[in-house]
Amino acid sequence: MIADLAPLPADALRAELLAPNGPFTALDVLTRTGSTNTDLADAARNGAPDRTVLIAEEQTAGRGRNTRPWTSPARAGIHVSVLLRPAGVPMPRLGWLMMLGGVVVQRVVSRLCAVEAVVKWPNDLLIGPDRAKCCGVLAEAVVGQDGPAVVLGIGLNVHQRADELPVGPGGLPPTSLAMQGSACLERDRILVELLRELDSAERLWREHGGDPVRSGLIDRYRQVCGTLGQQVRVELPGSDGRNRFLHGVAEDIDADGRLVVRAADGSAQPVSAGDVVHLRPATQPE
Incomplete structure (x- = not known):
């Protein structure tokens, strides 16, 4: 500085x-x-x-x-x-x-x-x-x-x-x-x-x-959202205190501001809170 x-x-x-x-x-x-x-x-x-x-x-x-x-x-x-x-x-x-x-x-x-x-x-x-x-x-x-x-x-x-x-x-x-x-x-x-x-x-x-x-x-x-269209990994808080991960493609932002992720099974999963990581093409899901 x-x-x-x-x-x-x-x-x-x-x-x-x-x-x-x-x-x-x-x-x-x-x-x-x-x-x-x-x-x-x-x-x-x-x-x-x-x-x-x-x-x-x-x-x-x-x-x-x-x-x-x-x-x-x-x-x-x-x-x-x-x-x-x-x-x-x-x-x-x-x-x-x-x-x-x-x-x-x-x-x-x-x-x-x-x-x-x-x-x-x-x-x-x-x-x-x-x-x-x-x-x-x-x-x-x-x-x-x-x-x-x-x-x-x-x-x-x-x-x-x-x-x-x-x-x-x-x-x-x-x-x-x-x-x-x-x-x-x-x-x-x-x-x-x-x-x-x-x-x-x-x-x-x-x-x-x-x-x-x-x-x-x-x-x-x-x-302006650079997350849309990306392969992402989302760390979601679990009710039992243990986090879980959602992998898929970020497809949309819904009317509630949630990130809609298309998961591997084809389902659309709205995410309201969680840490999102943009995955590079070579990155494999954990």
């Missing part, structure tokens, strides 16, 4: 993104914290308003899916959480916000950074010819006195070196925008594009009551 990376310009970000010039209601930049998602979830329970944004230069206790911990070097990446209060959206549809976040990140990285990018179901961004992990998205529901809310967190690797990045589940290789020769490494510029794209996409989804079909979200997700 470069030692003298510039800090994010908090005042400039507020001037561009907060009302009346922008669509957000509050924005803070922390020098260091455990987890922006945890901090913002606490704020949500205490009545923080819709479209509150929290950014950290460094995280020491970040969380991924299944509560996996991860840390990030100071000023090397983008660590941002957004509080959303989508009034009128039924609770079962709130889970689509994590997938919406994946679509948003894929759009911005592809367009602004000129890097090949796809989404690995449900929430990882894979970039470059080797499809290494560059970003994770996590949505967490929060229930407080002001009703349900969702904290949507995005962690994007920008300047990290290979030795600063942990290998993900299933041996998924990590990477950063710098390692892939990104056309843009300006964290403030990427942040502004991410947040503006998120605002636009979430408003459209919210206007349609969170319906992934009528809002077009499910079609946009299918278009």
Whole structure:
């Protein structure tokens, strides 16, 4: 990592993104914290308003899916959480916000950074010819006195070196925008594009009551999902505490956001939770 990376310009970000010039209601930049998602979830329970944004230069206790911990070097990446209060959206549809976040990140990285990018179901961004992990998205529901809310967190690797990045589940290789020769490494510029794209996409989804079909979200997700068409191995949690494995071809995303896998016996198996590994052609099922 470069030692003298510039800090994010908090005042400039507020001037561009907060009302009346922008669509957000509050924005803070922390020098260091455990987890922006945890901090913002606490704020949500205490009545923080819709479209509150929290950014950290460094995280020491970040969380991924299944509560996996991860840390990030100071000023090397983008660590941002957004509080959303989508009034009128039924609770079962709130889970689509994590997938919406994946679509948003894929759009911005592809367009602004000129890097090949796809989404690995449900929430990882894979970039470059080797499809290494560059970003994770996590949505967490929060229930407080002001009703349900969702904290949507995005962690994007920008300047990290290979030795600063942990290998993900299933041996998924990590990477950063710098390692892939990104056309843009300006964290403030990427942040502004991410947040503006998120605002636009979430408003459209919210206007349609969170319906992934009528809002077009499910079609946009299918278009950028690099898992579809792949031979996959899915590690599924068992009721007895022992995991089991499903092998097959990832065929579709259904209206509930589940990955539909065509198993070896020809059956279509919808998967709502599990670790997915993309199998290379030479890989044999375990």
